[in-house]
Amino acid sequence: MTTFFGIEEHNAQGFLDKSIVCLPRSPDGKSDLHSIVSAIKNEDIVFIKHCTPQSSLHIKAIGVVLSDYPTESDLGICLPVEWVWQGEKVLENFGEVLSLCGNALYEEHNILVQREIINLLPEKYQLPQEW
Numbered sequence: 001m002t003t004f005f006g007i008e009e010h011n012a013q014g015f016l017d018k019s020i021v022c023l024p025r026s027p028d029g030k031s032d033l034h035s036i037v038s039a040i041k042n043e044d045i046v047f048i049k050h051c052t053p054q055s056s057l058h059i060k061a062i063g064v065v066l067s068d069y070p071t072e073s074d075l076g077i078c079l080p081v082e083w084v085w086q087g088e089k090v091l092e093n094f095g096e097v098l099s100l101c102g103n104a105l106y107e108e109h110n111i112l113v114q115r116e117i118i119n120l121l122p123e124k125y126q127l128p129q130e131w
Contacts, residue, residue, distance in 0.1 A: 002045055004108040004117060009050040009060055011104045013075075016061055016086065020078040021046050023070070024104035039107065040079060042068045047108075047117055057113065059089040062120055085120045 007021060015021055021040075040046070044065045051057040063081035070077045091113060108114060118126070 002043060003039070003041070004114050005040060005044060005046045006049050006103075006106050006108045007046060008104050009048055009058075012048045012061075015048065015075075015081070016083050018073070018075070018078075019081055019083065020073060020075070021063065021065070021081045022073065022075040022078040040065060042066065045117060045121075046081060056090050056092040059087075059091070059117065059120065061086045062117055064125065084122050084125065087120075089116065089120060091116055 005021075007015070011024055012021075042065055046063045046065060047059055048061040049057055049059050061083055062085040063083040066080040066082055070079050072078075108117075
């Protein structure tokens, strides 16, 4: 089962150009590798978003993680990603407050958000119609 991870847009500088997603750092500059890296796996879906907790979610880009193994880059500890969709998809009124909206990186559990992200993926990542 694929997991969905949301990344706040202001923390995503350079990710699209370098085909990576990097892990956020704590205020002391350290990455929390155990809890974050171990959760993100090959073929998970990551998306860059901007949102406000009481209004709407703006999906800016969607990518598929290409490896379980992080590498060091000038942006920090990163995983390779194929960015398969870029644009602006606005989701409004989908039934709940976006409580994790301001987090730099979080796991997305809202099934309506997940469905919208899946619908934006290119056909090769879609489930067969019989599902």
